[in-house]
Amino acid sequence: MNIWDKLSSIDRRWIFLAMAIFVSWPVLKPLGLPVTTTKEVESLYSFIDEIEDKKPIILALDYGPSTAPELTPMAKAVIRHAISKGIPVVGVSLAPDAPGVANDIWKWAQEELGAVPGEDIAYLGYKAGTTNVILQMGQGISKAFPKDYYGNSTDDLPIMEGFQSLKDASLVLGLEATAIMDLWIQYAGDQMGVPVAGGMTAVSAPEAYVFYQSGQIVGLMGGMKGGAEYELLVGAPGNAVQGMDAQSLGHIVIIVFIIFGNLGFFLGKKGQDVSRLKSLRGDQK
Amino acid sequence: MILNLIAPFNTTEGLGIWIAAFLTLCIFSFLYKDNPFYKFAEHLFVGVSSGYYISIYYWNTLKPNMIDELTKGFTALGKGDMQKAFGLDESGAVMAEPHLRMLVPLMLGIFILLIFISRKNAWLSRISFAWYIGVASGIAIPTAMSTRVLLQAQGSIRDFCSYNADCAVSAGLEPQVATTALWINAFLLLIGTLSALAYFFFSLPSKGALKVMNKVGIYFLMISFGASFGYTVMARISLLIGRLQFLFYDWLGITIS
Numbered sequence: 001m002n003i004w005d006k007l008s009s010i011d012r013r014w015i016f017l018a019m020a021i022f023v024s025w026p027v028l029k030p031l032g033l034p035v036t037t038t039k040e041v042e043s044l045y046s047f048i049d050e051i052e053d054k055k056p057i058i059l060a061l062d063y064g065p066s067t068a069p070e071l072t073p074m075a076k077a078v079i080r081h082a083i084s085k086g087i088p089v090v091g092v093s094l095a096p097d098a099p100g101v102a103n104d105i106w107k108w109a110q111e112e113l114g115a116v117p118g119e120d121i122a123y124l125g126y127k128a129g130t131t132n133v134i135l136q137m138g139q140g141i142s143k144a145f146p147k148d149y150y151g152n153s154t155d156d157l158p159i160m161e162g163f164q165s166l167k168d169a170s171l172v173l174g175l176e177a178t179a180i181m182d183l184w185i186q187y188a189g190d191q192m193g194v195p196v197a198g199g200m201t202a203v204s205a206p207e208a209y210v211f212y213q214s215g216q217i218v219g220l221m222g223g224m225k226g227g228a229e230y231e232l233l234v235g236a237p238g239n240a241v242q243g244m245d246a247q248s249l250g251h252i253v254i255i256v257f258i259i260f261g262n263l264g265f266f267l268g269k270k271g272q273d274v275s276r277l278k279s280l281r282g283d284q285k
Numbered sequence: 286m287i288l289n290l291i292a293p294f295n296t297t298e299g300l301g302i303w304i305a306a307f308l309t310l311c312i313f314s315f316l317y318k319d320n321p322f323y324k325f326a327e328h329l330f331v332g333v334s335s336g337y338y339i340s341i342y343y344w345n346t347l348k349p350n351m352i353d354e355l356t357k358g359f360t361a362l363g364k365g366d367m368q369k370a371f372g373l374d375e376s377g378a379v380m381a382e383p384h385l386r387m388l389v390p391l392m393l394g395i396f397i398l399l400i401f402i403s404r405k406n407a408w409l410s411r412i413s414f415a416w417y418i419g420v421a422s423g424i425a426i427p428t429a430m431s432t433r434v435l436l437q438a439q440g441s442i443r444d445f446c447s448y449n450a451d452c453a454v455s456a457g458l459e460p461q462v463a464t465t466a467l468w469i470n471a472f473l474l475l476i477g478t479l480s481a482l483a484y485f486f487f488s489l490p491s492k493g494a495l496k497v498m499n500k501v502g503i504y505f506l507m508i509s510f511g512a513s514f515g516y517t518v519m520a521r522i523s524l525l526i527g528r529l530q531f532l533f534y535d536w537l538g539i540t541i542s
Contacts, residue, residue, distance in 0.1 A: 016316045023522065027529045030541060069527020070520065096341045128346040131424060143381065186428040190436065202520035206513045213474070214440025215458075216432065223516065224523040242541070243526040250522035 001269075008264025015257055022253045026245035035244050040212055041229040044197045044219020047171065048081055055170035056088040056163050060184060061105070063177035064097030067201050071175045073227035073240035074199040075105050078173060081234045083113045083120055087170065088159045091123040092137075092145065094130050094180050099149060117150075118157045125149035130180060134187045137166040167192050171218070175199040181208060185216055199226060292536050306536040309528055351387055358384030393417075441478045444471035477505040 001009075048057070059078065063071045082089050089109075091102055106123045109115040124145035127133045136144035141163065142154040154160060162168065172194050174184040181198050189196035195218050198208050202223025211217045221230055224247060227240035292306075293299035311326035361370040361384065368377065372384040393413040399406045446452040448463035448471070461467070483495060484502030491499050533539045 013317060019525070023525055024529055024533075027526060027533055028539065028541075066524070069530070070523045096338060096345070126341070126345055128342065135424075182432070186432045190432050191428055202516040202523060206509070206516050210437060210440070214436055214443060216436055216440075223519050224526070225519065239527075239530060243523065243530065246526045246529070247519060247522055250525070251518065254518055 004264045004268035005270070006264070007260045008268050008270060010260070010264075015253075018253050018257075019250060022249040023246045026249055027242070030242055031245045031249075033245050033248050035225070035228050035232060035241060037229045037233060040209070040220040040222070041226055041233065042219075044173075044221065045081070045230065045233045047195065047197065047218045048078070048087070049085065051085065051087055051170045053170065054087055055168060056090045056159060057082055058166065058169045058172045058188075059089050059091045060172060060174040060176070060180070061091055061093050061098050061102040062095040062180045063101065063175060063201070064095060065101055066097075067177040068101050069239070069243070070201050070224050070227065071177065071199060072101065072105060073224070073238055074221050074230060075175055076108065076238060077227060077230040077234050077236065077240075078199070079105070079109050079115070079121070080113060080236055081230075083109065083115050084234075088119070089115075089121050090141075090159060090163070090169075091121070092133075093126040094133055094183075095178065096126055096128070099126050103149065118148075118152065119159055122154075122157050122159045123149045124154060131183055131187065134166070134183055138187070138192050140165050166194060169194055172196045173199060176204060177201045178204075185211055189216055292538060302535055306532060309532060313528075351391060354382065354384050354387045355391070357382070358387070441475055444474065476501065481505050 051057075057078075059075065061071075061075060079089055091106065093099055093102055102123055106117070106121060109121050110117060115121045124141070125148060127144060129136075133144050141160065145154050148154055148157065166172070166188055172184055172188045174181045174196065176184075176198060177200075181200060181204065184196050184198075188194045197217050197219040198211070199221040200208050200223070202225075205220070205222030205226070208217070208220055208222070212220045221227060224240050224243050228237075228244045231238045231241050292302040294303055308326045308329070311322040314320055315323040358370045358372070361367075368375065370385050372380045372382055372386050374380050393416060396409040396413040400410050443458065444461075444467065446456050447458045447461045448467070450460045452458075453460040463471075480498045480502035482502070483498035484506065486495070489495055
């Protein structure tokens, strides 16, 4: 077995160990690698920055703890921005595992930003039915959510004054780990004419870029990088910016192992066997 | 980097952090090899998730939408108020609260369960499925067609129009000053869309111009798969970073100075 064969049959646990070391290191000791902003995130920032009528933003927290490292920094950065501009934020969830995460964010907003519950922020909780809930919200917010997550009557909340239906929102920002983003675009955006933006997990983000290009959404944050960009634009670097160093080193490890794997395959015995097989097939033709 | 006290064990929050840290390490132990700690955490996760979802669906859907409505309906019926029992106000208009009208969806739900209970009466489930598919299709198809097909088709040539002031104004777009880079982008988008569509056109043999289009389409598709792979790697590393931040900052109490 030559070195190339050894490279292509390396024990996967060495890869895990390398990944653990290179991702842990910058988490413990940040390297301060630069993070640049993209126009998709900048346009969302500008859109929120230019909201003048102080109509509420609907923040759809449609994700659970499994994707919180990617999406919670986005939620916090956007809430920080909105509260600093005096724009109220109303949270809803169409994913059943979201309320726990959302409740933590709401507590953070009260403690860290001094947001007043019911006036600056409100969380209406989770409701099953996805499409039906969005359509119901179009008829009336309190029709879909008669009470908020904490048991208060939705209509009695000061934040709801003049905010009867989804159509009165200045923006719907979907923080999504699933295909619910499509539904917000379809029903809130294209059907009701409410501006929609997305904050997607990195896995889902590539599918959402087409909606940004076609103008169906006003902005897009993709994965932890999107959250880091928004944190920088708001001027309050948080967990996402801290995580970007680890992200970069993690990607370098993956790239190096992909190169090693391919070199091992093409220069090793397996690759030579495949080329021999191909040439034999060519001879038969 | 400052190492503070490890999360206190004697508070509710501290205990929660310790349990979460232990379970995280149990799951990570699978990276070395399968073991009883991993199995324990895996089974616990499945059990807790099932319990959580059942509870969420009961308290958020079944109880408020079905049990509470039927209770109110039967209470009104017991008082002899037939109109209120079926969710009608004094003038006979339909109220938002359905009360006993919920018997119809309850019946449709029971019909679906008949598949598992009675083979003889299982055919009744077709009524429920027919209703569900009919309504869902009616709601979804027109908007999906508009969002996914018509507006996307428009989007593929949108840039060309926005570079021309007259066209942009008539189409309601914001006029843009076209630079060489923007023109290249617009052409790439158009060529990518057309060639990827051509790759999935199977009604003609792949020869001549169509073969060239197919080939170009494959390259565009491969680039998009590569982008998706890169984003997937980023997503997975983000989750790892999230767990490490939890272990280092919340559990071990390390603060970055």
